[in-house]
Amino acid sequence: MSHPLLARAIDICKSNNVRFTPIRQQVFTLMAEHKGAITAYELLEQLQRTDSKAKPPTIYRALDFLLENHFIHRIESLNAYLMCSHFGCEHAMQLLICDSCKTVVELNDSLIDDAFSTKADQFGFKITNKVLEAHGVCNQCL
Ligand SMILES: [Zn+2]
Ligand SMILES: [Zn+2]
Known part of the structure; x- marks a missing residue:
């Protein structure tokens, strides 16, 4: 199978x-x-x-x-x-990583992504690789 x-x-x-x-x-x-x-x-x-x-x-x-x-x-x-939760395309990504059960929640919020890029632009910074990862505890482990 x-x-x-x-x-x-x-x-x-x-x-x-x-x-x-x-x-x-x-x-x-x-x-x-x-x-x-x-x-x-x-x-x-x-x-x-x-x-x-x-x-x-x-x-x-x-x-x-x-x-x-x-x-x-x-x-x-x-x-x-x-x-990838909806693979096959390139997309904005933020990750929520549970340090207890290792579950990873994939967020695909382009607003967060754009805000980050806009801030970088304001500093004249050219982003070549962007990693947005948060560690913590998920709702199942709380
Ligand atoms: Zn993905
Ligand atoms: Zn967890």
């Missing part, structure tokens, strides 16, 4: 004319099945259960591909990755 999101991802790759190799699909599925943040190391461990030859570069190349195609996000403060 393949993950329902995988079919969508395959379609997107087809129309973007990019190669969605079996290993990339496998890492995609592992990410889709995982709730919340997952590290490259955890992914490698899971991958090695079905492919004992899998090595760190295998994972990093697959993750780079998934990032480039906007299927997943990188969580800088955790050095981990997250399945």
Whole structure:
């Protein structure tokens, strides 16, 4: 049984004319099945259960591909990755990360994003990479 999101991802790759190799699909599925943040190391461990030859570069190349195609996000403060909640496009992003259960809430508020960029503009600052991540406790853990 393949993950329902995988079919969508395959379609997107087809129309973007990019190669969605079996290993990339496998890492995609592992990410889709995982709730919340997952590290490259955890992914490698899971991958090695079905492919004992899998090595760190295998994972990093697959993750780079998934990032480039906007299927997943990188969580800088955790050095981990997250399945995008509505993948396939580039969008504004803010993350709320629960330090207790590791749940990550993905916000896509363009107003927050624009306000931040506008402030940077006022300082004549050119943003090349923007990370908005908040740590705390989610409503389930409070
Ligand atoms: Zn997203
Ligand atoms: Zn929590």
